[in-house]
Structure formats: structure tokens, C-alpha cells
Amino acid sequence: MIHALLVASLLLGAAQPALAPRPKTTRPAPRPAPAPKPPPAPEPLDEGDDEPADLPDEAAPNPDDDEKEPGPYRSGGTAGEPQFSDKELQGLGLLSLCCCFLIAAGIIGFIVFLVRRANRPAARAAPPPPPPAPVGAPVAAARLHLSVLALGMHAGARQLVAQQLLIAGAQADPVSAAERTRLVRELAKAVRGLESEWVYFGYGERLDLADEPAAQRSYQLAVEDFGKRSAEPSATGESGYAVLTLVLCMRRQLRGVSALDDRAQIRALLDDRALLYENELMGAYLTWAGPLGGPEVLTRFPEMHAVR
Numbered sequence: 001m002i003h004a005l006l007v008a009s010l011l012l013g014a015a016q017p018a019l020a021p022r023p024k025t026t027r028p029a030p031r032p033a034p035a036p037k038p039p040p041a042p043e044p045l046d047e048g049d050d051e052p053a054d055l056p057d058e059a060a061p062n063p064d065d066d067e068k069e070p071g072p073y074r075s076g077g078t079a080g081e082p083q084f085s086d087k088e089l090q091g092l093g094l095l096s097l098c099c100c101f102l103i104a105a106g107i108i109g110f111i112v113f114l115v116r117r118a119n120r121p122a123a124r125a126a127p128p129p130p131p132p133a134p135v136g137a138p139v140a141a142a143r144l145h146l147s148v149l150a151l152g153m154h155a156g157a158r159q160l161v162a163q164q165l166l167i168a169g170a171q172a173d174p175v176s177a178a179e180r181t182r183l184v185r186e187l188a189k190a191v192r193g194l195e196s197e198w199v200y201f202g203y204g205e206r207l208d209l210a211d212e213p214a215a216q217r218s219y220q221l222a223v224e225d226f227g228k229r230s231a232e233p234s235a236t237g238e239s240g241y242a243v244l245t246l247v248l249c250m251r252r253q254l255r256g257v258s259a260l261d262d263r264a265q266i267r268a269l270l271d272d273r274a275l276l277y278e279n280e281l282m283g284a285y286l287t288w289a290g291p292l293g294g295p296e297v298l299t300r301f302p303e304m305h306a307v308r
Contacts, residue, residue: 143207249283
């Protein structure tokens with residue numbers, strides 16, 4: 001069998017033409033890399049050409065960038081330095097002003113503290129203040145004052161004055177200092193409203209009183225003198241006039257007069273007596289004389305003058 005196969009192969013080989021030998025394949029040599037092209041030379045721009053030259057692909061604007069909103073402007077531009085917006089700069093300026101103000105206030109406060117501390121020993125050495133006066137009362141002066149006013153009116157005016165005092169609630173015989181002060185004030189108001197009844201007026205005062213004991217002695221002498229003159233009955237039997245006498249001892253000087261016949265000065269004097277305060281009044285005495293005749297008034301009270 002093997003021999004048969006060999007013979008068949010030989011016969012087939014003789015029948016086919018001889019095949020050319022297969023050439024030996026070889027790999028082609030690698031191509032060398034092309035050399036880089038030199039960058040194109042920049043073309044000169046025409047002076048009259050407003051259109052810019054074509055930008056390279058790398059410098060072309062990105063269309064997506066136009067859709068983005070521009071960020072806030074920030075000052076500064078050098079690398080490594082902080083950049084601040086306008087609002088941040090304004091805030092820093094305001095903070096600087098506040099710091100300067102606080103520093104100045106602190107310096108002023110420290111100076112004031114030093115000044116007050118330097119003056120503190122003098123304040124401690126000052127004497128204590130006097131006790132406060134009653135509410136609404138003026139500051140009492142150091143000068144003591146004794147005054148006597150006598151006002152001659154028509155006889156019927158005495159009853160009118162008594163009615164006014166009764167309506168005002170003033171006591172005819174005061175006991176306390178407050179009652180005496182109220183009586184004097186209301187009496188001055190009542191007599192002030194009866195100007196048409198004024199006929200005679202007299203006034204006297206003393207400002208040379210050294211102390212309160214001396215003022216009290218002078219006050220008692222005046223009370224005894226005018227009380228005695230007012231108590232004497234009329235020698236002529238006439239009853240046309242009544243004389244009101246008011247003696248006051250004060251811790252301050254009261255208003256006086258320079259003319260005994262001037263109605264304006266009498267009104268001002270009565271208005272001043274209507275503003276007395278309890279802490280000012282040391283003594284008050286009120287008495288009536290009459291009824292008397294006109295000539296008898298001037299005889300018993302030579303200090304008085306006819307009112308114009």
C-alpha cells in the first residue's frame with residue numbers, strides 16, 4: 001500500500017508543472033519622522049485694514065465663554081498679592097475710621113479721667129452745701145430786713161378785706177409760721193384789689209440789723225409802737241377812715257418805695273409781699289386803727305402821705 005501511494009505521488013508530480021520557488025519575504029524599513037514645519041512668518045498688517053488677522057486655533061475665543069457672566073472686578077493683578085472688590089475696600093475704610101474714632105474717644109476719656117482725678121482733692125476739701133430750701137422758695141439773702149407799711153383806706157374797706165381773707169381761708173389769728181405766711185400773702189392780694197379805697201400811705205424799713213437777735217428786738221419795738229397807736233380810740237369822733245399796719249421781719253430784703261404818694265410803687269410793694277415763703281418770714285404783725293378822721297390819721301401816723 002505504501003508503495004502504491006509513492007507511485008501515485010510521483011505520477012501526480014510529473015503531471016503538474018514545476019512550481020516557482022516562493023520568494024522570501026522581508027519587512028520594509030521604517031520611515032523616518034518628517035521634520036517639523038517652521039512657523040509661518042507673520043504677515044505685515046495693512047494700516048488701512050480694520051479687520052484683525054486670523055487667529056490661530058489656540059487663540060480663538062471660546063463661544064461658551066460669552067455665555068458666562070463676568071465676575072466682580074477685583075483690584076490688584078500681580079501674582080501672589082490679595083485681590084479685593086470695591087465693597088471689601090469700602091468695608092476696610094469704614095473699619096479703619098471706626099478704629100480711629102475709638103482710639104480718639106479712649107484718649108479723650110483718659111484725659112478727662114486724669115483731670116477729674118487731679119481736681120478730686122479740692123472737691124473733698126470744700127465745705128458741705130447748705131440744706132436745701134423748700135420747693136419753690138428763692139434763696140434767702142444774708143441781709144435781715146424789718147419793714148412797716150401803713151395804708152389808710154375808707155372805713156368800709158376794712159370789712160371788704162376781712163371777707164377776702166375769709167374766702168381765701170386765711171386765719172385772722174395765726175399761730176404757726178405757715179399760717180402767718182398765708183395771712184400776709186392773702187392780705188397783700190386783698191388790699192391790692194382795693195386800689196380805689198386807698199387814701200393815705202406810709203412806709204419805713206431798717207437794713208442795718210446785724211443778726212437775728214437784733215432783728216427780733218427791732219421787730220418787737222415796732223409791734224409795740226404801732227400796736228399802741230392803733231389801739232387808741234378816735235379823739236374827734238370821726239369815722240371816715242381805717243388804717244391798716246403790717247410789720248414784717250424777714251431773712252431777705254423786700255421791695256421798698258421811694259415816693260409815698262406813687263400808686264405804681266405801692267402796687268409793686270404789695271405784689272412783692274404776696275410772694276413770701278415760710279422760711280423767709282421771721283415775724284409778722286397785723287393791726288387796724290380806726291375809724292378815724294382825715295386830720296387825725298395824719299396826726300397819729302405822721303409817716304403817712306396822701307396818695308395821688
